[in-house]
Amino acid sequence: MAIEVRIPTILRNYTGGAKSVEGSGDTLADLIADVDSRHSGLQERLVDAAGLRRFVNVYLNDEDVRFIGGLGAPVKDGDTVTVLPAVAGGAR
């Protein structure tokens, strides 16, 4: 089983510079724990006691996970998870 997890620049020191890593799990929480087992410390940057950290956005197949189950969102083979920092971004 392979789920691609895309890592933002700021967190690539945990992945040896890799832009994306693979993992497995039934839920997003499982997946993060699985990735953390090979890239120690990553989980703590993403998750705190209350859940996903405030300035971290996680997208499952481009959809913000906070609207599709959060850490409990089911994930499956072939899914793509993208992690991005919350930014003002944009030209408004």
Next chain:
Amino acid sequence: MRYDSLLDSLGKTPLVGLPRISPDPTARLWAKLEDRNPTGSVKDRAAFYMVAQAEKDGLLRPGSTLLEPTSGNTGISLAMVAKLRGYQMICVMPENTSAERRQLLEMYGAEIIFSPAAGGSNEAVRVAKGLAAEHPDWVMLYQYGNEANALAHYETTGPEILADLPSITHFVAGLGTTGTLMGTGRYLREHVPGVQIVAAEPRYGELVYGLRNIDEGFVPELYDASVLTSRFSVTSTDALRRARELLDREGLFAGISSGAALHAALAMADKAVAAGQEADVVVVIADGGWRYLSTGAYTGTLEEAEARLEGQLWA
């Protein structure tokens, strides 16, 4: 239609069907043409409301200076309102925004202070907040946290849409300051049971996200996630592709964020078709494509255009 002045013509924008791009006659897309506002963008609503509220609150005097972190449309809107109401305008913006926006701001008499490209709009917000602290007589209306921004949409955009399309099932817009989605979303949810409020968030290149500490992120103070029912992250490739489709198939020349909103709107329409449900999906066209011409978004192949957009702020 006749108005006493430009500002009176604000809003009341057309809602235009998109029969060619809609996936099915049962899942209809409707474009709310916000480029038909006084300075050509949806931000005119927020700018007018924020200034009007500040005047009511006694914060502004003739000759007052307005300060705002803005890469474009809000600055242009505020500069117009400032000019007509007799205020000075200072815009703080990242140096990597399109030439047309800078030119328009200067034409409206705004002064621009540039913030570094790396760090994007977070940095512009930071710089502006710093300047506001140093100059207490300057007024920072602060589009990211000013409730008058969302109120503009609650009082105008939402009611216009409901009056034109009582059968609305989905409202889709770009997510930036979040004002459009918060204000219109709240209004529609109060009046239309089961309506879906869908955000399309631009996904930029790595330069924009930069190396800022992930704990120093930014979430607009206006943002209340409970107003949304879905939120999508849309790449520049998808946004560009859809903006070009809109032009090719419907003759509508829209900005790139409108392409992002359309991408999310089409996803919702497809879901409705798959579920055998009728849908009337309103998508906000925040501005026309004019301010993005110099980004190269509309020339050459999609791949060439995407490469040119890398590192630029397109929404």
